[in-house]
Amino acid sequence: MIFQLEKDIILKAENISKQYRLGQVGTGTLSHDLNRWWHQVRGKEDPYLKIGDTNDRSTKAVSEYVWALQDINFEVERGQVLGIIGKNGAGKSTLLKILSKVTAPTTGSIKSRGRIASLLEVGTGFHGEMTGRENIFLNGAILGMTKKEIASKLDEIIEFSGCERYIDTPVKRYSSGMTVRLAFAVAAFLEPEILVIDEVLAVGDAEFQKKAIGKMQDISKGQGRTVLFVSHNMAAVKSLCNKGIILEHGKVVFEGDIENAVSYYLGGDPEAMNLKTFGKEHDFPIFKLDEISLNNPGRTSHELLQEKEVITLTTKLDLKVKDAERYHITYHLYNEMGEAMFSFSNAGSFSLETGVNNISCDFPASFFQSGQYFLSLFIIEDSRQLLFTESDIISFTVVDSGRELGTYMGREPGYIKPQFQWKNNIEK
Numbered sequence: 001m002i003f004q005l006e007k008d009i010i011l012k013a014e015n016i017s018k019q020y021r022l023g024q025v026g027t028g029t030l031s032h033d034l035n036r037w038w039h040q041v042r043g044k045e046d047p048y049l050k051i052g053d054t055n056d057r058s059t060k061a062v063s064e065y066v067w068a069l070q071d072i073n074f075e076v077e078r079g080q081v082l083g084i085i086g087k088n089g090a091g092k093s094t095l096l097k098i099l100s101k102v103t104a105p106t107t108g109s110i111k112s113r114g115r116i117a118s119l120l121e122v123g124t125g126f127h128g129e130m131t132g133r134e135n136i137f138l139n140g141a142i143l144g145m146t147k148k149e150i151a152s153k154l155d156e157i158i159e160f161s162g163c164e165r166y167i168d169t170p171v172k173r174y175s176s177g178m179t180v181r182l183a184f185a186v187a188a189f190l191e192p193e194i195l196v197i198d199e200v201l202a203v204g205d206a207e208f209q210k211k212a213i214g215k216m217q218d219i220s221k222g223q224g225r226t227v228l229f230v231s232h233n234m235a236a237v238k239s240l241c242n243k244g245i246i247l248e249h250g251k252v253v254f255e256g257d258i259e260n261a262v263s264y265y266l267g268g269d270p271e272a273m274n275l276k277t278f279g280k281e282h283d284f285p286i287f288k289l290d291e292i293s294l295n296n297p298g299r300t301s302h303e304l305l306q307e308k309e310v311i312t313l314t315t316k317l318d319l320k321v322k323d324a325e326r327y328h329i330t331y332h333l334y335n336e337m338g339e340a341m342f343s344f345s346n347a348g349s350f351s352l353e354t355g356v357n358n359i360s361c362d363f364p365a366s367f368f369q370s371g372q373y374f375l376s377l378f379i380i381e382d383s384r385q386l387l388f389t390e391s392d393i394i395s396f397t398v399v400d401s402g403r404e405l406g407t408y409m410g411r412e413p414g415y416i417k418p419q420f421q422w423k424n425n426i427e428k
Contacts, residue, residue: 008078009113010226011099011194016072016108018094018250019065068094069250072108076194076243079224081216083231083241083258085265090247092230093198096120099228100196114193115143119183128172132163132182135171139186153189160211161185181208188215195219196228213240234262234337262336274396275301286387287327287379290316290356294396305398307370311363315377318356325351326382329359334392335415336372347383368398369415 069091076082086092097103099110100118118125125142126135136157140150158164161182163174171179187195195216213236219225220240231237237244237258244261246254254264274294282289293301296309305311315329329352330345346352346359374395379388 007075009075010078011076011113011228012111013072013074013095013099014109014111016069016095016098016105016110017067018069018091018098018103019106020068067250069098069105072252074245074252074255076226076228078193078226079220080243081220081227081229081241083229083237083244083261084247085230085237085244085261086247091250092247093120094250095247096196096198096228096230112194116194116196117143117187117190117192118196119180119187120196120198126171126179126183129170131169132161132167132171132174133158135182136186139183140190143190143192145190150190153191157182157185157189160189160215162208177208184212184215188212188219191223192225194226194228198230199232209236216240234265238262238337274305274394276394284388286319286321288318288320289377289388290318292316292375292377292394294394305368305396307368307398308366310365311368311398313361313363313375315359316356317352317359317379319352319354322354324354324357327352327387328380328383330378330380331361332376332378334374334376336374338374341373341415345380347380364419366417366419369417370398371415372397373415 072095074082084092084095094103096118097120098105099112100116100120101110102118102120125139127138130138133154136154137147137150141147158167161178161184163178163182166174166178171182174182184197187197197216216227216229217240220227227240229237229240241258244254244256244258244265245252246261246265254261256264275291276293277291278289291314293314294305295301295303295312295314296306297312299306299309313331317329319327321327328345328347330343330347332343333341335341344361346361352359372395374392376391377389377393378386381387
């Protein structure tokens with residue numbers, strides 16, 4: 001007999017959608033409001049829910065209305081840390097505002113059990129004329145805490161924020177970093193059942209970010225409380241979260257464990273071919289980029305790259321100018337966290353020529369640790385003028401084909417394995 005434990009769902013989003021009207025607020029909306037009212041009186045659906053563009057900030061609007069979010073559904077269990085991932089404009093902050101009840105959804109509903117504390121923007125919920133101490137009590141009261149409860153946590157909040165010297169100074173005189181330190185301390189120490197945190201941690205310095213992430217881990221693991229976390233720092237997301245959802249143009253495109261979510265967001269399908277061909281969008285008057293590929297010697301780009309073999313990167317570039325020697329290519333290598341590893345270039349090795357250039361570069365065997373990597377391409381003119389660049393133009397995956405029996409089976413730290421020269425100078 002199989003027993004299935006009932007999930008302890010603390011937050012549930014059902015069919016959440018949010019529609020906004022583009023342009024200036026208050027211009028020409030009276031007729032729309034009257035139309036909505038007339039449909040409501042007759043028991044009919046809001047006519048404007050049937051129209052509206054998808055939330056894509058890079059395209060020109062066709063409709064006056066845009067769907068910032070569309071049909072969002074997910075559940076969060078008690079003690080779970082959910083990472084909400086997506087590019088700028090994907091709808092992350094809008095979703096958090098709805099979850100925090102700062103704004104209402106156009107359709108759908110949020111069901112939650114317990115208090116929700118939100119840290120959405122620097123200074124949200126703070127009164128600039130009030131001191132830091134007064135704002136702690138104000139925020140606590142908003143969260144439904146008694147004065148006695150807030151006072152019992154006051155010293156811990158002040159100490160964690162690192163703003164003790166300025167705690168009796170109006171917060172309008174605080175820097176953005178100080179404000180977010182105090183706001184985070186209030187949200188974390190007043191013990192909400194659900195803590196909602198947007199990208200504001202990026203304002204803090206490295207020391208504070210480390211403290212904040214440690215505190216969020218304590219909240220979720222030690223105290224069993226729930227955290228919803230939005231960040232573009234994939235290292236922070238992976239270290240803190242155990243589940244992730246990815247938003248694109250206001251829709252959920254992926255939901256799953258955080259490792260797979262981060263891999264999906266960074267363009268990482270581990271089974272993807274290490275080959276990319278380019279069309280008309282990469283055909284310019286000076287050059288045409290044809291192809292970028294990676295492979296092990298004797299293998300095709302359709303196969304995963306083996307860690308213990310040489311890896312060859314080939315760039316097929318057609319230069320249409322006579323003075324081709326004025327140009328060179330540079331690559332920047334990034335790991336799966338989006339951290340820059342190093343740059344490398346053909347400059348100083350050989351000159352490019354007019355026509356099709358098949359430019360290859362060999363990485364030594366056992367140079368990379370197993371994992372996923374991303375390359376950004378730069379084409380440079382006269383060693384100083386940037387002619388073309390594209391971030392994450394290709395990704396590739398390196399795998400360990402198997403270690404010998406009895407050797408250390410864990411993954412070594414870091415991303416590359418430098419081949420140093422070792423000597424044993426024995427004295428006799």
